[in-house]
Amino acid sequence: MDLIANLSLGFGVAFTPINLMYAFVGCLLGTLIGVLPGIGPVATIAMLLPATYALPPVSALIMLAGIYYGAQYGGSTTAILVNLPGESSSVVTVIDGYQMARKGRAGPALAAAGLGSFFAGCVGTLILAAFAAPLTEVAFKFGPAEYFSLMILGLIGAVVLASGSLLKAVAMIVLGLLLGLVGTDVNSGAARFSFDIPELTDGIGFIVIAMGVFGYGEIISNLGKHVSEREVFTAKVTGLMPTKEDFRNMVPAVLRGTALGSALGILPGGGAVMAAFAAYTVEKKTKLRPGEVPFGKGNIRGVAAPESANNAGSQTSFIPLLTLGIPPNAVMALMVGAMTIHNIQPGPQVMTSNPELFWGLIASMWIGNAMLIILNLPLIGIWIKLLSVPYKYLFPAIVLFCAIGVYSTNNNTFDIWMVAIFGVVGYLFIKLGAEPAPLLLGFILGPMMEEHMRRALLLSRGDWSVFVTRPLSASLLAVAALLLVLVLLPAVKSKREEAFAEED
């Protein structure tokens, strides 16, 4: 059994006391920052990334996995307690979660989210481990044309699944791709769009963009709202454990959510978000038991299903990242950046050249999940306390963490000027209703895409048909086209708008 041998190798690497400690600290910090209102996982990871710089690669990745799960769970906590989704995938959790919290059932809601996520995470890890090896085989058959087409598919997928205007999302991706091109061109050595600023020849740092757009942009927009618009947490949390009745409702919902999430997460293009929406829709379609609370009024299934789907999806979305080196969403794009800082280029070669790291990372994801359960259910009281801290004390601290995080990336004040610019840009995006997540994805993919396109066309002597004559590349492009057509069909279009309208 290769799977077991591989997993035991991974657990051998990850299960050392020191690495367990890093996983623990990562989870703790991730939840701590992630629970702050208005700070989503992207901003959290960007902010905490410097904390991993000093560590060896395996430990750093383990800590990052911890931060990632902590941030996600922290986001769900805020969503349930304060009615404030920190990211698009917890948007549906808010609907029933907040209603439960208002009825004093925040405890069971949080427990359902935690337990459901844990189960989904376990399944996701197994799927990831099982699929990683065969997919890596496929990845080695990929030439530049296939990579280019795959990235197109990933970007189209991200747009299709994003909420809001389709055209604007495409434009944001293209803008991200362009920003990613700033800096030295690897083929010719020409410094592009650098305005003769030496720091810009290295390109714009992805932390700068993530921090400025997701961190500062959000803070400014939050402060701009009137106090009454900022939801404050008032309800009390009594009792954590769901009742027997809750469990009976929860278990099938968790199972359905996990199955949906695992399947959709593999698709390039923000599977986790779609998984959460799809899972909620499925739950709404299933019949209510007698005496069950209707959806939208605080049904525990409305929390358990999307949270499990979300977590299973984010787990399986590591598959395209680790096997092909292509990030499927903004959070994964950030993970690519983080890995590059630790000198790891994600892709099929990681598994063969560095199996300890690869399987260690997969094992550490499970550990991160387990840590979350151990950490968060008992500590929930502390997170709730944190939410009752007035915003006027919180936001200067958030600004400070952003500034320190940005500075420590390169120990260079230039990044601080850049983040100021992107803070203004991020606020402008919010004002203009342009969602920034596709931009970050495009930003990471920009240089990769150009590289693969140039290589493919160099090999074909400038013949553009290479993208459609190679069968693998052609089928990837066909799927992308199909996705686009599907979304533009009137019937699907109204369904999609309906699904996303539920978030209001």
Added chain:
Amino acid sequence: MNIKSQKDFFAGLMFMSVGVAFAWGATNYPIGDGARMGPGYFPLVLGVLLAILGGLITFQALVLETEVDNKIGAFAWKPLIFIILANVVFGVLLGGLPSIGLPPMGMVIAIYALTLIASAAGDEFSIKTCLILASVLAVGSYLAFIVVLKLQFPVWPAFITG
């Protein structure tokens, strides 16, 4: 002509101008052809694409009726200015600004300045709570970033540490 969706209209204008700027900038670099692309090829294509997309978005904003309220609304100038200013002042104080002869003042002073300026962005401002918050943050950051994580930060002003 009536603007149906203010947000989309200006977003389209933004995309158009950025696209044109990138495309125009790309013409400064060798473009090359399909087989041998120069550094200007890909940005030129993307810049043009972005400009076209921006144009479409602007056009839609003028033509398509929307039911949702798509007004941009007032800009929150106060938080915008104070948050960004706090960030910039933090950078200036932390690393110093050789062009005006300001030596690095170190992290502790920078934290106090950042907290004071950022707090001014909020609705209420009290100097006393601000100083307490800054002190808490300074001690906490010192412990977390300097003692535990051992990041290389100037902590005190350069003229004291020498």
